[in-house]
Amino acid sequence: MPVKLSDLDPSAVVAPGRATIADVAREAEVSKTTVSRYLGGEFAVLSEPVQARIEAAIARLGYQPSQMARGLKRGHTRLIGVVVADVLNPYSVAVLDGAEAACQQHGYTLALCNTGDDEARERQSLAALRSYSVEGLIVHTQGRNVQPIQQMAAAGLPVVLVDRKLAGFDGDLVGLDNHEAARQATLHLIERGFTDLAFVTAPMHGLSSRQERETSFRQVLTRHPGCQGRTLELDIREPGLMDDALRGFLASSRGRRGAVVAATGVVTLEVVRALRRLDLKTPDDLGLLGFDELDWSALVGPGITTLAQPTYEIGFRAFECLLARLRGDLSPPRQILLPGRLIPRGSTHLANGTGTPLGVPPVEKRRGQG
Amino acid sequence: MPVKLSDLDPSAVVAPGRATIADVAREAEVSKTTVSRYLGGEFAVLSEPVQARIEAAIARLGYQPSQMARGLKRGHTRLIGVVVADVLNPYSVAVLDGAEAACQQHGYTLALCNTGDDEARERQSLAALRSYSVEGLIVHTQGRNVQPIQQMAAAGLPVVLVDRKLAGFDGDLVGLDNHEAARQATLHLIERGFTDLAFVTAPMHGLSSRQERETSFRQVLTRHPGCQGRTLELDIREPGLMDDALRGFLASSRGRRGAVVAATGVVTLEVVRALRRLDLKTPDDLGLLGFDELDWSALVGPGITTLAQPTYEIGFRAFECLLARLRGDLSPPRQILLPGRLIPRGSTHLANGTGTPLGVPPVEKRRGQG
């Protein structure tokens, strides 16, 4: 029988030798059951003096119930797993912030795994989180690991996807209304007088958010014959590629007003870097509109027009979604699509400055999103 | 609608429907102990056929041991708690990234709490993490909760502070070598010909990193009588205050070259915003050097000179520090101070452009940091 620290030194009762419910019971001279009831808030069933003694004992011992043991018994851990594609991506972090806030409000704690956009690490993270018996999973997936996620969900673990859908997985999702947002973004460019548009994105890899944005981008252009558009899909970590792509785009759009729609904040960053290397200015040399509002959006050049996502809310709602499932909501999978917000800035403000289209038909009648 | 397992089998309420070691044992027709040994990697003690059967059973059942139960028994959870002052702060996230990477390498998982720079929430978070029996704590403290941290550390829980010291707590710390970094930053400004410097910071609130930077800033100026300096400490979330402060500084430094040292990335951001509102340009109207390298440092105006912190390494080392303690390292508290790196950019590059001091004595002899 190992000697318990608490028996030797009442002050040294934590992590290695944390006080247990038994210690409290002894200290308060009641049974463990009674203490447990106190912890469970069943005050109606406890006599005043007993309550007081327990309270005192807890304070004296600095006792804090073990979530581990609790979880083992009750079958819940109050732990929510979060798998994030890339913590360094401001989008991920902003979502994380919202999720964390919601969790804290409801007494949950986040277990975080970063996958660094790596498929294998995503799988590992999923497994790790499962081993911790997280009660729910918020996943900003990298897109390829349907099976493990599918499997965990099938086993009854609530899973909510954020931003990116997963082909073959029919579950809850919270994200931006990409179709409407991309439509709005593209129309804004057209209204501002740009007639040659390029949708710049990192390799799609089947990632739904990128694809949806691109699809809507093209759809809008189809309805505006006076404008032309193309999609530039490239490895943005290769600086040379971006430079070439932009240069090529500009060269081929001689005589027309060119503008770029950057598919994400990360892409926006690389576009801006390339523009700087090429000594090109927005909006005169090239218009620019980027998805994701960033700290610095307003500060670069004349300011960058962005399509802001309600990131905090996305994270918050993602947790709420999980919570609903945990409380027994069995309704069919939901997709919560939140509206984006266009923030017009200098990077799309052409010199003629009226905001009136330049030989382009006025904005189409608003239709239901496609 | 998929039927939830938990609805069918009340005993399977834990992380719904997970196979347990008992299931594997039954499936493989061995005892739980044997399976446990297999899991523990004690292959030398297991016959080939048994090994094979267990392996197969595990695969068939998709079994994964429960860290909770394991932790309860063995007394460790492989969980590291992280308390972050503000997840939206790029510094925090960058550190988090390094810590997460290190954790993953060693089979640990992060439990994350964000305090939103709030004292009470920091306390709550600490308590929550404790209830999860985290094995160690990485804390980017808000600075006021010495007692709980002190107490947890005293109880044998390894704690490592990141970036900010905690008055009254003598424990491990990983962070920037603030003295040397601030010295380097200040000297750079002087060398570049600025003769009136302002150290701009959010309220110090006794936060060590801010104070150390400020102290070194002033120390350097003391040794350069040709230059003058002051400290501007203000609530940076109040836009008006920053504008006033900067305007005041500029007004009083007529005839001298003024420059600002922003104490952190967050401050840098607000300074840049203010400059924009005031229609001031760096470096001609005002020089600018900011602590923390940010995504956009190179992109604003002529580029912002920064003092980059090795954030990833700080996080990584913080975890390693914890690991050493977990492995029994009982040596006295260590302070791991990592060097910063100055990244000179346009915001401190005066028109005369030679990089030679402007009527200011050459750089002082390098001394040991004070």
Added chain:
DNA sequence: CTGTTAGCGCCTTCAG
């Protein structure tokens, strides 16, 4: 080589 037994800290019947 393998199995049996006894808990880790807690909560939940079921008896007082």
Added chain:
DNA sequence: CTGAAGGCGCTAACAG
């Protein structure tokens, strides 16, 4: 109103 007993999933003695 209170307590005793059993067990969550797992591992660590102790037998065989």
